[in-house]
Amino acid sequence: MATFEADLIFSDSLNSDANRYTLIELPLEIAAQFADSSDETSGERPGLVIRGLETDEAVICTPSTTYAVRSVQTSNTMLIVRPQEQEDNGADRMVDDTTVYTIEDCVSAYQELTPCQPRLDRLRHILEGTTYRGPVEEARTVFRRIRDNAEAELYSTERLLNTVQTSDAELLEGLKAIGALEIEGVWRLLDAAYLEEALKFLLASIIVEDMPMDRLRASECIVVMEEMDTPDAVVRHILEQFSDVRTDVAGEPTYNLSEKKVGRFFGEQLLANAEHRQTPMHAFLKSWREAVPEALSIDLTMLEGLYLIQDASTGAAIQYFPKAQLPLDSKARFETLFQTRKKWTHGDILPYISDLAPSTKKLDAILLKYARMSRVGQQVVYTSRYAVK
Template sequence: MADHNLRFSASSLAEQGSFKLMELPPELCQLMEASLLSEGDGSSLKIKGKPGEDAVLCTKDKTYAIRAVSLSNSILVVTSPPDSELNEILELTQTIPKLHKLNALLKGKEYGEDEEDNDDSMNIDVQDFTYADAQAMIQASEAELSRGLRERRILQINESLRPISSAYLTKIIQFILNSLAALSLNHESVPIEKLCTALADEHDVPRTVSAQVMGWFGDINELEGRWTLNVDAVVREAGLGILKESKDKSVDKDELIISWKELGNYLSSKDHYSEDETVKYFPVSSLPADPAQRFSDLFLTRSKWKNEDIIPFLSDIAVNAKERDKMLLKYARATTDAQGIWYTARAQYNG
């Protein structure tokens, strides 16, 4: 076995205990090697976490949980000082980004239609929570944070982060569709400036807002100044807006429900006295991020779940399908009948 001398600094004796060894998974080893070959400074790796939080390591696009692992066999021996052994290392495991904190940090900062008289009205007295704040406080990689803001429909207004109200977003979508029809614009190649001008002049939608909304629901070609509308995404959001308006009651199911099958934002049920099927707003964002609490809430809402119904409600707490299946094995019992796989709670959850 090869021997290697490790020295962290010229004062390694005085700094005993100030360093820990971390075992890198293969993809991170490749990232570090590529950084060294390109003479990078390794700044793409960041450790995030405040006192009381479990630290994570973030690359540009992934988040890894850090945990100390005791060594049952001391495979590494530190020869200075004498008789000193390494009895634990830090292990990295890919994990989901801690984006749920955004809900609490942005509470009360919703951006709605009543603020939209003109661009100057955006300078209102709201305590700023900026993108830089989110980078510092949210345990997520840069790519995951950007995707999380987009999926949660969070605007960047004068550097502040503001979640747009559902009712106002639904109105903007309606304004966009009406403007495309009124201006005879092809939704596959929309002149951005022309549409932004129409939205500002006719509906008082600030350009910075309309531009971001267009980015959420299609592809922007900045070089050509054109936007391609994603029809499916717009249809889903419009339908979701209708559900949110009726979130305290069930509504009749219609053709639009097909678009929501993979979103995890609704529950469907059949009336015991008829064949009618109803739909009720049930967003993933309202559920706890902790897996045990998530399953508890799900089984309190419905005692028995079909496989295809429960899976969308687990997508944001599992890194991949393998981890999701482990959660199902841990927290649920599976049974199979002619209709497919069903899950019930392993524990009896009491409200």
């Protein structure tokens, strides 16, 4: 190992309690980006952004990943030094030309970045106040704003990124997951009743017009939806939400209507709107079958992560219990789950925790951190490791 001698002197402005500098240990994947962008002519640098409101614990985001920031204490004090500028006349230069460094700061901690789940919990709450209910209601809303001289609380992509702790790519994935669409440069949620009405009209039109459900074209669907005065953006959004998108030989997207996505939507609507959010199983299955076109099949597996069966021995009732309304934090998620049920089978709990880790191995580690595993006959059962309030 190469060594060299240097003289250290304390800066006149040094204040050991000021912490003028903060050290950040970069993960290899981020450090590699800095190394790859060393070409001064390219003008490009890795996009690292600190995101969070004043009351949030800050996260650092790349264009595709979110990192939690954690302070790590060290046993040794680290010195931040810089070479001292020498006077031109060399009057103060050391006789042996030993390099002189000025100590600018002393630190005993550094910031560590670890990949974490994007903090999208406030995304739906933000957009719920901007629900789109169709052109007629939209015109009324705009009129009321003008009359009352009120500003619209609408969110562009940039404004969402300044509010939600997530990377750019993860934000777009989160928006897609909650069914948001961009209308005139701002993101909106479709009112559930309006979406249900539009989807029913589109499905009825597809059947009446004998359109191929596996090769739908946006242009043709837009034409049949003109009778309902549905905006083009909404029609395309419905096709993207309830179909698997393909591209034909001419490069034009075609839409293969998804039984699972359509069935899941109508099933969730019935569960969410049921009295006390609980329905006798036989009544639910009957209503669900009536809501979905006969050409499309239904199956309870379509509703994974949306329901619990009460009195499993008889299957007496089905209760609405959506994963989307659970906390994103792992500890809070498990607390909510065990407050709802003291015991969970592996098959029942898995849909509600599958997003907490990127791999099965890490998910198993999280599961065993918060739950005790036992066997009841041939079945694996999980109970809380901690007292449930």
